[in-house]
Amino acid sequence: xxxxxxxxxxxxxxxxxxxxxxxxxDVLLITDPANMNYLSGxxxxxxxxxQTLVVLLEEEQPYWIGRAQDAxxxxxxxxxxxxxxxxxxEDHIHSDARHPMDFVASFLKDKQKGNRRIGIEKDAYYxxxxxxxxxxxxxxxxxxxxATLLVNRVRIVKSEQEIAYMRQAGVLVSQAMRVAMDSxxxxxxxxxxAAKIYHAQISGTPQFGGDYPAIVPLMPRGEMxxxxxxxxxxxxxxxxxxxxxxxxxxxxxxxxxLARTLVLSPTSPNVTDLAKVVVEGMESALAAVKPxxxxxxxxxxxxxxxxxxxxxxxxxxxxxxxxxxPPDWGEHTASIRRGDQTVLVPNMTFHMxxxxxxxxxxxxxxxxxxxxxxxxxxxxxxxRQLFIK
Amino acid sequence: xxxxxxxxxxxxxxxxxxxxxxxxxDVLLITDPANMNYLSGxxxxxxxxxQTLVVLLEEEQPYWIGRAQDAxxxxxxxxxxxxxxxxxxEDHIHSDARHPMDFVASFLKDKQKGNRRIGIEKDAYYxxxxxxxxxxxxxxxxxxxxATLLVNRVRIVKSEQEIAYMRQAGVLVSQAMRVAMDSxxxxxxxxxxAAKIYHAQISGTPQFGGDYPAIVPLMPRGEMxxxxxxxxxxxxxxxxxxxxxxxxxxxxxxxxxLARTLVLSPTSPNVTDLAKVVVEGMESALAAVKPxxxxxxxxxxxxxxxxxxxxxxxxxxxxxxxxxxPPDWGEHTASIRRGDQTVLVPNMTFHMxxxxxxxxxxxxxxxxxxxxxxxxxxxxxxxRQLFIK
Numbered sequence: 204x205x206x207x208x209x210x211x212x213x214x215x216x217x218x219x220x221x222x223x224x225x226x227x228x229d230v231l232l233i234t235d236p237a238n239m240n241y242l243s244g245x246x247x248x249x250x251x252x253x254q255t256l257v258v259l260l261e262e263e264q265p266y267w268i269g270r271a272q273d274a275x276x277x278x279x280x281x282x283x284x285x286x287x288x289x290x291x292x293e294d295h296i297h298s299d300a301r302h303p304m305d306f307v308a309s310f311l312k313d314k315q316k317g318n319r320r321i322g323i324e325k326d327a328y329y330x331x332x333x334x335x336x337x338x339x340x341x342x343x344x345x346x347x348x349x350a351t352l353l354v355n356r357v358r359i360v361k362s363e364q365e366i367a368y369m370r371q372a373g374v375l376v377s378q379a380m381r382v383a384m385d386s387x388x389x390x391x392x393x394x395x396x397a398a399k400i401y402h403a404q405i406s407g408t409p410q411f412g413g414d415y416p417a418i419v420p421l422m423p424r425g426e427m428x429x430x431x432x433x434x435x436x437x438x439x440x441x442x443x444x445x446x447x448x449x450x451x452x453x454x455x456x457x458x459x460x461l462a463r464t465l466v467l468s469p470t471s472p473n474v475t476d477l478a479k480v481v482v483e484g485m486e487s488a489l490a491a492v493k494p495x496x497x498x499x500x501x502x503x504x505x506x507x508x509x510x511x512x513x514x515x516x517x518x519x520x521x522x523x524x525x526x527x528x529p530p531d532w533g534e535h536t537a538s539i540r541r542g543d544q545t546v547l548v549p550n551m552t553f554h555m556x557x558x559x560x561x562x563x564x565x566x567x568x569x570x571x572x573x574x575x576x577x578x579x580x581x582x583x584x585x586x587r588q589l590f591i592k
Numbered sequence: 593x594x595x596x597x598x599x600x601x602x603x604x605x606x607x608x609x610x611x612x613x614x615x616x617x618d619v620l621l622i623t624d625p626a627n628m629n630y631l632s633g634x635x636x637x638x639x640x641x642x643q644t645l646v647v648l649l650e651e652e653q654p655y656w657i658g659r660a661q662d663a664x665x666x667x668x669x670x671x672x673x674x675x676x677x678x679x680x681x682e683d684h685i686h687s688d689a690r691h692p693m694d695f696v697a698s699f700l701k702d703k704q705k706g707n708r709r710i711g712i713e714k715d716a717y718y719x720x721x722x723x724x725x726x727x728x729x730x731x732x733x734x735x736x737x738x739a740t741l742l743v744n745r746v747r748i749v750k751s752e753q754e755i756a757y758m759r760q761a762g763v764l765v766s767q768a769m770r771v772a773m774d775s776x777x778x779x780x781x782x783x784x785x786a787a788k789i790y791h792a793q794i795s796g797t798p799q800f801g802g803d804y805p806a807i808v809p810l811m812p813r814g815e816m817x818x819x820x821x822x823x824x825x826x827x828x829x830x831x832x833x834x835x836x837x838x839x840x841x842x843x844x845x846x847x848x849x850l851a852r853t854l855v856l857s858p859t860s861p862n863v864t865d866l867a868k869v870v871v872e873g874m875e876s877a878l879a880a881v882k883p884x885x886x887x888x889x890x891x892x893x894x895x896x897x898x899x900x901x902x903x904x905x906x907x908x909x910x911x912x913x914x915x916x917x918p919p920d921w922g923e924h925t926a927s928i929r930r931g932d933q934t935v936l937v938p939n940m941t942f943h944m945x946x947x948x949x950x951x952x953x954x955x956x957x958x959x960x961x962x963x964x965x966x967x968x969x970x971x972x973x974x975x976r977q978l979f980i981k
Contacts, residue, residue, distance in 0.1 A: 247821040248807055251717075251920035272907055272949055276819035293907040297924045302715075325722040326691075328640075329919075332724035333715035333740065351722065394794055394801025401790035405783055412783025412826040415808040418637060430665035432636040437801040518661055518682040529918040530718075531640035535686045560661055 205244035205282040206455055207364055212282050213263065215242055218357045220260055228322040228348050230311065231258040233265075234334070235327040236528040238354040240456060243267060243283055247276040250329050250528060252296055253303035259314070268307055270296065304334045308341025317342050322350030328530065355536050359523055361550045366573055368457035369525060369552060373571065373582025375413045375452025376461045379403040380585045383422070383448045387465055388592065393422065393435035400450060407454075416451040416458060417532040423447050428464075428565040431558055442467055445474050447567045449556070451532055452583075457525055458532040459582035460554045462567035465590035477514075477559055477566045478589035484508040485557050485568065485587070488520060488539070492572070492579040498543040505539075505557060514559065521555035524571070547574045552582075594633035594671040595844055596753060601671050602652065604631055607746045609649055617711040617737050619700065620647040622654075623723070624716040625917040627743035629845060632656060632672055636665040639718050639917060641685055642692035646699070657696055659685065693723045697730025706731050711739030717919065744925050748912055750939045755962055757846035758914060758941060762960065762971030764802045764841025765850045768792040769974045772811070772837045776854055777981065782811065782824035789839060796843075805840040805847060806921040812836050817853075817954040820947055831856055834863050836956045838945075840921055841972075846914055847921040848971035849943045851956035854979035866903075866948055866955045867978035873897040874946050874957065874976070877909060877928070881961070881968040887932040894928075894946060903948065910944035913960070936963045941971075 219242060223231055233256040239245050243256055243265055254269035264283045271290040278288055291306040311317055324330050382403040386396045400420045407413040423433040428447045449462035466474055488505040502520050509516060519540035522533045537545040539555060556569035568587060572579040608631060612620050622645040628634050632645055632654055643658035653672045660679040667677055680695040700706055713719050771792040775785045789809045796802040812822035817836045838851040855863055877894040891909050908929035911922045926934040928944060945958035957976060961968040
């Protein structure tokens with residue numbers, strides 16, 4: 204069963220088609236799995252083979268083109284009619300001779316679209332260089348236009364139903380983070396903490412369960428806290444370790460991410476001092492959030508605080524997020540950073556993650572929130588502090 | 593700390609360079625995260641931004657090029673010298689103006705490689721059409737050659753140390769599958785079973801913990817068993833449900849996948865009959881496995897059995913697998929299917945997954961194994977049968 208009403212899917216398609224018209228494209232080929240889900244409802248771990256959603260300007264419903272064995276999954280999860288579910292044969296899987304995009308090219312030729320302006324997501328994860336090459340050779344009369352992020356931009360303002368899922372994800376991330384902060388202790392193995400986090404993320408609450416987050420728990424320890432994308436090992440926590448935990452709750456593919464840092468005593472004053480700066484900077488940035496404000500102004504509020512303490516941060520302060528699939532829960536559109544002119548409107552949703560990674564340690568303390576009519580609403584509810592044990 | 597000896601990494605690079613010479617390429621750009629790990633040891637959930645390993649024919653060590661904040665992770669996990677770790681600035685992240693492949697192009701020009709034959713992985717997951725476009729425009733004098741699967745083919749025969757990790761992964765997948773078969777029951781929520789599976793996969797045993805598998809537990813239920821890549825929901829299991837569970841144990845990025853099917857009584861004779869055919873067919877195929885045999889012969893042994901019962905299977909019977917990252921644990925090289933001429937040699941490793949998906953139900957019962965001197969060794973140890981409760 205699709206998660207949203209047909210009306211909501213059609214509204215999303217309408218907005219997408221408006222953007223298509225602005226770019227002068229008649230055909231849009233969507234390969235980003237989050238965008239495929241957003242416009243059709245399709246959900247499944249099938250993005251490891253090539254698949255596409257075809258949006259035609261003059262047809263109300265898109266076409267799902269995917270692997271034959273996934274067509275039943277499309278029938279169950281997408282709102283579109285069965286006649287719009289177009290499976291390609293299994294002999295296109297990991298084959299030298301036949302590529303799924305050859306099939307897509309033939310489909311478009313059959314639809315008399317071989318000579319049109321066709322939008323493709325050139326920098327989307329699963330749209331490989333080979334996909335472009337095969338489309339270009341199969342459709343020599345077409346003009347290809349880069350439509351990367353076209354649908355991502357439509358996704359940036361959430362509906363009430365989407366916000367409801369993100370609030371639930373906020374409940375789950377709070378629960379999972381508390382489990383993490385409670386379980387990390389001297390002598391405990393990192394993998395045992397990771398296992399408990401997963402259990403809390405997925406089992407959820409008696410009212411609703413959790414979906415798999417697009418990123419696994421990131422939990423670097425000790426010197427590795429200077430490397431934000433490290434996962435876990437079998438090692439045991441030791442006295443004096445700092446541990447960064449970044450993870451998300453996920454409900455029906457909607458995320459609320461959160462990061463906290465914990466120190467096992469004895470604590471280095473470097474870490475506690477840096478944590479104070481991070482919290483003060485983030486609170487100043489959050490206070491700047493309201494409709495009408497530009498994202499660069501939010502970043503500026505943060506920067507003013509940390510510069511007063513002699514710190515700098517080269518990487519961005521946060522990013523728009525929500526619906527997604529591995530390998531990322533970010534939407535790749537608006538970033539909380541210098542130069543980003545995006546003007547905040549209600550129901551934009553962000554992960555503000557003022558991670559500071561110095562040479563041999565780092566601190567991350569973050570919040571996920573939506574923009575409200577006059578400020579912001581946090582999704583999670585975990586003490587905004589350095590945890591010390 | 594790198595997982596393997598420097599000697600093993602250098603051997604892998606030597607074999608890679610032999611393949612490069614056969615293709616007449618001087619420079620190989622690796623973006624598949626499993627291939628990056630295989631040739632350097634680099635491990636981190638950073639493949640959601642562009643990153644590359646550059647192999648130059650005349651230099652012993654490759655260069656890691658990645659995001660600035662991941663350079664510390666590379667220093668910790670890769671065997672290469674610090675001078676071979678080349679970070680690109682944060683302003684290249686999700687920017688319209690600067691793409692990480694612009695940086696790679698400049699790097700190659702500085703190395704006087706701008707006019708060479710350069711191998712790229714055109715159909716690797718994270719090598720987007722935009723990556724190719726930016727490299728081509730940054731290096732107008734270079735000739736680009738498709739080197740997709742070049743390193744994957746080097747990976748196909750495992751070392752003793754790799755096999756040791758896959759045996760450990762086999763212990764974990766057996767444990768996780770038993771947890772799944774024990775927990776699924778009428779009235780239980782799917783998400784609670786998924787949570788227990790995760791806990792077993794990650795917590796592991798007292799001797800070793802688990803890493804995150806490249807694919808989440810797939811566990812379609814009821815009519816959805818006809819759709820193999822469905823995950824889980826909050827729904828409760830009901831009498832008469834069939835449930836397919838496909839999951840992997842993972843140790844240090846090495847996988848052993850496994851599938852089993854369970855039916856909650858009352859049982860449909862359609863399912864029990866199909867399960868018997870699947871087991872008999874798989875056993876016939878396994879009996880055909882030994883060095884010197886071609887993969888198509890293994891598939892033929894399976895096909896003979898199922899055709900006798902009036903069944904057909906369009907999709908392949910299995911695939912080579914081992915080291916990997918999301919979204920797939922398969923290696924995309926050898927497949928157990930008609931026409932695959934790959935000749936088996938010891939320490940090739942496969943997931944044989946004779947999934948049969950009919951219109952409204954399906955059965956999957958699988959095994960992971962390595963080829964031995966005279967047959968095969970299974971990685972998992974779970975009864976090869978339809979589970980009935």
